[in-house]
Amino acid sequence: xxxxxxxxxxxxxxxxxxxxxxxxxxxxxxxxxxxxxxxxxxxxxxxxxxxxxxxxxxxxxxxxxxxxxxxxxxxxxxxxxxxxxxxxxxxxxxxxxxxxxxxxxxxxxxxxxxxxxxxxxxxxxxxxxxxxxxxxxxxxx
Numbered sequence: 001x002x003x004x005x006x007x008x009x010x011x012x013x014x015x016x017x018x019x020x021x022x023x024x025x026x027x028x029x030x031x032x033x034x035x036x037x038x039x040x041x042x043x044x045x046x047x048x049x050x051x052x053x054x055x056x057x058x059x060x061x062x063x064x065x066x067x068x069x070x071x072x073x074x075x076x077x078x079x080x081x082x083x084x085x086x087x088x089x090x091x092x093x094x095x096x097x098x099x100x101x102x103x104x105x106x107x108x109x110x111x112x113x114x115x116x117x118x119x120x121x122x123x124x125x126x127x128x129x130x131x132x133x134x135x136x137x138x139x140x141x
Contacts, residue, residue, distance in 0.1 A: 133139055
């Protein structure tokens with residue numbers, strides 16, 4: 001019987017060792033591993049949320065950038081059209097001023113030509129009269 005009792009003591013000591021190992025090593029180790037798994041899941045969820053927020057922020061930034069570029073292009077086109085209209089107006093105004101100057105210059109030229117022609121005709125008559133008087137020796141009327 002002594003053999004049976006030693007087997008029993010071995011079985012009891014193995015069971016006590018298993019219980020002690022379970023209570024002192026395996027349960028704390030399992031708790032730590034569970035806590036790590038939870039931390040990893042939490043970090044993955046946070047990373048997924050951050051990635052989604054970053055994608056949304058990128059999409060919003062791109063939409064705002066597109067809208068700003070469209071607005072800038074529209075403003076540029078409006079400014080170009082306004083500049084073109086101003087240039088056209090200035091060309092028309094300058095053309096009108098040039099036409100007015102040409103008309104005044106033509107009138108002045110015609111007036112000066114008429115005055116010069118009248119003066120030349122008067123001088124020609126006077127010179128003709130003087131030459132006739134000198135040739136004839138008397139006054140010609």
